Amino acid sequence: MIAKGLKVPPLSRATSLEEEKQKQSSSEHNQDQQDEPQQQSHEIIGASLDEEQQESSPDASEQEQVQQETFTSTKGQEECTSSVEQKGTSTGVQQQSTPEPGSLQYITMKEMLADLVDLLTGNPPVILSLSNHLFSHGIIPHDVYNAVAHLNHTPNERATQLINSLLTIIQTHSNPNSVFSSLITALQKVGLKNMASKLMGKLKTKGGHIDPNLEQQQPTITGSQSSTPTTVIELSSKSEVATNIGSLHSRFSSLDSKLRGEIVKRVQNGEAELIAIARNAAAYLKIPVSSLKYGDVDELFDSLQPHYDFFSCGVLKHLTDTYLSNAQTELTQYIDSVDKFSELSQLKHIRSTIKEKLSSLPPAASPTTSNQTKPVVIKLNDRWEEMTLTNFKRVLQYYFGHVVTDIFTIVEIDKGSVIITLLLPTSVSQSLIDDINNKKNSMSRLGILEVAIDKNTIPIRREDDDNFNTSLQESVKAGDSFEVSMLLQLGADPNSKDERGKSAVEIANEGGHTQIKEILLTGGGELIIT
Known part of the structure; x- marks a missing residue:
């Protein structure tokens, strides 16, 4: 018998083999006669595979994949494993009951795994919603x-557990596309529509099939007993953050040069005086005008x-609004781009590129120190790695004002928890120290570990204190809605219990905190x- 689905090669090929063997010596002939059935069996299989591959050769526009198939020879029941290139499902070739580790859905998920984990970690409230749906x-x-x-796990641990489990399920499931489709639907329903689109797009580029119904946007799941949709941040991936920083750097260098040129024209035309521009900038920055140099426009900008x-x-916006009304639109558009970048970019991804970018910036854009x-230096709990630059700016504004x-x-963002070094005018140093000392309890709840101003270090929270659930309960009791919102982003669980068993x-x-209750829901x- 011939293995099912394989064609018998032409008789002339078997005959030529027999004639060749008859030319050998008697002892060799006897030995060959013993081995001949097995050799013919393998020869037939090899020839049949060649013909099967030729007949199944796909057009360039059709999908190809490589699968391992096992064939059993007629005599001796020996297995011969061969790599078969086929189009779709070749007739008569038995497929394995479970998908190969290289299925398109598995490969797509594996390539997007880090981005999926980062996205969920940056949206802690969404993790449980997605898990519930799945x-x-x-x-x-x-x-x-x-x-x-699990309440004691960090958002990163929970997100990693969920996505790694999905990856394993897709790898071993008999219908990986059904699991992949369910994930797409779940992402759409919890509001992560951009990620759903990215996954579908990547699968399409690999030749995978997407149900057209999945490409329709789905409604967002709402919080329990709340008509307000769960807040979702469609975070940028690490590569997107790096690309965006490069783009902002390039745009800013060009804009800085253009603004200098426009100021030169104003001064040359007698429409503005450099001393007046320097005084205006110094007043805005709350620094002595004597700290600035203004022999010419470039010298003034360099000292700023x-x-x-x-x-x-x-x-720059202040000077543009005052002296360069014709450049306001372009600068405003740039600032809008920075704001959008800040909203979607996690601090850990900014950290991975900011040092390289800042070190390579042209002089006009590279911050320097002065007297x-x-x-x-602000040291934050490592949960802040997953937070966005906008979150950090909001905290600065909340505690220190506009x-x-x-x-x-920003000078740098380092590891070792999250360490962000800023440069600020010396004139605001003492007021900053006073604000920190007055707001240490609140800052501690938000995971600020310490702040060092020049050589004055103010300790705020223990580095090993990761209990943000307790911080959330304290913020609720204090009636602070800003703290509550930030703590939810940091991964605090709104259903965790205090010592009285109250969430x-x-x-x-x-406590009658209606707004905070809505935020938590x-x-x-x-x-x-009850």
Whole structure:
């Protein structure tokens, strides 16, 4: 018998083999006669595979894939494993019951794994919503669901558990496309539509099939007992952050040069005086005008460098609004781009590229120190790695006001928890120290470990204190809605219990904090009314 689905080669080939063997010596002939059936069996299989490959050769536009198939010879029941290139499912070739590790859905998920984990980690309230959806549809098992819902795990640990489990399920499932489609649907329903589109797009480029219905946007799941949709941040991937920083750097260098040129024209035409521009800038920055040099426009801008960079250009906007109305639109568009970048970019991804970019910036965009600036080093809990630059700016504004937010420049972002070094005018140093000492309890709840201004270090929170659930309960009791919102982003669980067995939602309800209760419900909190 011939293995099912394989064609017998032409008789002439078998005959030529027999004639060749008859020319050998008697002893060799006898030995060959013993081996001949096995050799013929393998020869037939090899010839049949060649013909099968030729007949199954696909057009360039059709999908190809490589699968391992096992064939059994007629005599001796020996197995011969051969790599068969085929189009779709070749007739008569038996497929394995489980998909290959190289299935298109598996490869797509594996390539996007890091981005998926980062996206979920940056949206802690969404992790449980996504897990609930996948569990209710029978995609993930109960033990995975429990691990993802575990209160003592960090958002990164929970997200990693969920996505790695999905990757394994897709690898071993008999219908990986059904699991992949369920994930797409779940992402759309929890509001992560951009990621759903990215996954579908990547699968398409690999030749995979996507159900057209999946490409229709789905409604967002809302929080329990809340009409407000769960807040979702469609975070940029690491590569997108690096690309965007490069683009901003290039645009800023060009814009900085253009603004200098426009100021030169104004001065040359007698429409403005350099001393007046210098005084205006000094007043905005709260620094002595004597600290600036203004022999010419370039000298003035160079002396302003410690106070602006391509992430923060408040002083440039102030000067443009005052002297260059014709350049306002372009600068405003640039600032809008920076704001959008800040909203979608996690600090850890900015850190991975910012040093390289800052070190290679042209002089006009690279921040430098001077006698009129002080370094301010803010050390944060490592949960802040997953937070966006906008989150950090909001914290600065909340504690120190617009004065600091508009004029700080980022020097570097380091590891070792999260360490962000800023440059600020010396004139605001003492007021900054006073604010920190007055707000240490609040800053501690948000995971700020210490702040060092010049050589003055102010300790705030223990580095090993990762209990943000307790911080959330304390913020609810204090009635601070800003803290509550930030702590949910940091991964605090709104359903965690205090020593009385009360959740943050229940504490807010008892205290009459209606706005905070709505924030908690939107962030995944549950309130059981008996």
